[in-house]
Amino acid sequence: MRGNPEFIRNLWQEFSLHRLIMMPAVVGILFLLIYLIHDSTLDGWTAKWAILIYFVIVYFRGTRVASESVVQEINGKTWDTQRMSSVGPWSMAWAKLFGSTIYAWYGGLICLGLYWMSYIEIIPDNRIFKLVLIYIVCGVIAHATGLLVSMLAIQKRRDFGRLQITFYQIVGLMAAVPGLYILLFGIADDETYKVLVWYDTVFPLIDFMVVTLLVYAVWALVGIWRLMRAELQMVNGPWVWLLFVVFSVGVSTGVRFLHPDIAPAMPAISLKAATGYVILVILTYIILLNPRGPSCFAGCDGM
Amino acid sequence: MIDVKNLIFEYPTKRVLHDIDCVIEKGSITALVGPNGAGKTTLIRCIVGLHAPYSGQVFFDGDDVHEHPRECHRRMAYLSDVFGVYDQLSVRQCLSYTARAYGVVSIKIQSVVEAAAERLGLTDRLHEKSGALSRGLRQRLAIAQAIVHEPEFLVLDEPASGLDPEARHSLSQLLVNLRGGGMTLLVSSHILAELEGYCTDMLIMRDGRIIDSRALKGAASRARRLRLDMAQPTADLNTLLEAQAGVSQVVVDGNVASFLFEGDLSARHGLLKNLIEDGVAIAGLSEDRVALQDAYIAQIHEYDSTPKDAGQ
Structure with a gap:
């Protein structure tokens, strides 16, 4: 990490002494007000406020800056210099993703600390850990999706306004829905009936979410890495994309939500077929949006 | 150093480069000139590997730039006509x-x-934010960024645009110094008189084609175009000049003669002495600064007056 020039540049740009002090001061004052309004008690209510501030900083602001990170290089006429540099596609990918959002993460981690403090007496540590992990991974996926969509867009056009960036941000935010689901439907409070069946095995919903979100975060990073390879004049083969399609269909067709004491509401096969079909259609549509997508089949030497 | 072979580049609805072949010699400063829309920037971006051509190849010291872009990029640098610097960062x-x-x-x-800061005169600005620099200083910073890793091949697209005369002069000096340090340069510009001051070779583009490629000076050609101003016309001046050693391509127009002269300063002194002894009423002798522009315009006119194939 210390040697990645792109990440170091982001650190220089994002962290000034003023900004370093400002973030904890603003978040601290906000939370203090909430705490005082709530009769100086820490519980689920203050935890929800902490996570709401986290949403604003990490999901909204973070996804915005992630969506802008490459687009701003193009608008600022610095992208050619970066494309010709010695920074490899993987280093460039993670430095863009985590470097541009580092300030949002700085604020977000303070919020998650306050969230943990609020719940520490109420729910077990390992459960708080899983919830925090879901919020973090949802943030990474939202940022990665915003960046991914913006990188798909730069293959078609090289001039961007606020409207386009807002669109990429919204698409990124849609990837944060699982985090929002937890906030709205209170998975933290009651999990008695929150299980699902995946290929005839019953999993607690929260465990299943943690694992699948982590795996999809890795896939999102792989997607950015491959688009970065294309930007750095490297040839991508079709195999990784095909693997992702097969993986997504495999995961989604095995999933059924049900109550453990109630028989399955609908036959699994139709749910599988419907889910698989929808996902295939969406993924095919996405690859058709990508002008380099079909042509990547010509270069089968790369992954 | 750079060898472009049969390069064709197309945008979805238009062919921009038509079967380009050209060579850029090691240690040269090559001027790439042509009217707006001739394809200069596209050619430059193909040469540095930022645009993938429809067909054809670009070799950098024998390496195919589009096959091995990363390896080639380590040894070259490109500064676009519209460049950017990170405003929040200091120059350092x-x-x-x-x-x-x-x-x-x-x-x-x-x-x-x-x-790099020393070369570009930025040593006393290292701690300033680049966003606070003037246009000329930002340009210097951009060039300093381009040469900081000491590339062997530097490509500058319209580097003098937006610079004041003093900054342009400094830029010319810098390019000559870089060449002196062993760097090869390709410079695209509209300011032909300035290019003539430091370029050794010239490529002229029109309609996506190289219509002329010539050596201006340097090891391959030491000839300079001189302009002779006279107080009064001299009979048979043409013959008189062509009889002198090192003189060629004489053009006489009234009181002004223009010719190519190959020789050092003492040879030039000898030429003047001979002409005065022959009774030529010399009022002045200078290097002809518009020679490049003349050559350029002549080539463009010649190209325009040549019938084109219907399919082109």
Whole structure:
């Protein structure tokens, strides 16, 4: 990490002494007000406020800056210099993703600390850990999706306004829905009936979410890495994309939500077929949006 | 150093480069000139590997730029006509970032940053934010960023645009110095008189084609076009000039004669002495600064008056 020039540049740009002090001061004052309004008690209510501030900083602001990170290089006429540099596609990918959002993460981690403090007496540590992990991974996926969509867009056009960036941000935010689901439907409070069946095995919903979100975060990073390879004049083969399609269909067709004491509401096969079909259609549509997508089949030497 | 072979580039609805062949010699400063829309920037971007051509190849010291772009990029640099710098960073941070990004090892970062700043006259600005610099200083910073990793081949697209005369003069001096240090340069510009001051070779583009490629000076050609002003016309001046050693391509127009002259300053002194002894009423002798422009315009007119194939 210390040697990645792109990440170091982001650190220089994002962290000034003023900004370093400002973030904890603003978040601290906000939370203090909430705490005082709530009769100086820490519980689920203050935890929800902490996570709401986290949403604003990490999901909204973070996804915005992630969506802008490459687009701003193009608008600022610095992208050619970066494309010709010695920074490899993987280093460039993670430095863009985590470097541009580092300030949002700085604020977000303070919020998650306050969230943990609020719940520490109420729910077990390992459960708080899983919830925090879901919020973090949802943030990474939202940022990665915003960046991914913006990188798909730069293959078609090289001039961007606020409207386009807002669109990429919204698409990124849609990837944060699982985090929002937890906030709205209170998975933290009651999990008695929150299980699902995946290929005839019953999993607690929260465990299943943690694992699948982590795996999809890795896939999102792989997607950015491959688009970065294309930007750095490297040839991508079709195999990784095909693997992702097969993986997504495999995961989604095995999933059924049900109550453990109630028989399955609908036959699994139709749910599988419907889910698989929808996902295939969406993924095919996405690859058709990508002008380099079909042509990547010509270069089968790369992954 | 650079060998472009049968290069064709197309946008979805238009062919922009038509079967380009050209060579850029090691140690040269090559001027790439042509009217707006001739395809100069597209050719440059193909040469540095930022645009993938429809067909054809670009070789950099024998390496195919589009087959091995990463390897070639380590040894070249490109500065676009519309460049950017990171406004929030200081000049030192900008240079340090670029040096790291182009693979300069950590231990050398400070020395290469200071050397680049020194070359561009930015030493006393290293701590200033680049966003606070004037247009000319930002241009200098951008060039310093381009050369901080000491590339062997530097490509500048319209580097003098927006610069005041003093800054342009400094730029010319810098380019000559870089060439003196062993760098090869390709410079696209509209300001032909300035290019003539430092370019050794010229490529003229029109309608996506190279219509002329010539050596201007340097090892291959030491001839300079001189302009002779006279107080009164001299009979048979043409013959008189052509009889002198090192003189060729004489054009006489009234009281002014223009010719190519190959020789050093003492040879030039000998030429003047001979002409005065022959009774030529010399009022002045100077290097003809518009020779490049003349050559350019002549080539463009010649190309325009040549019938084109219907399919082109």
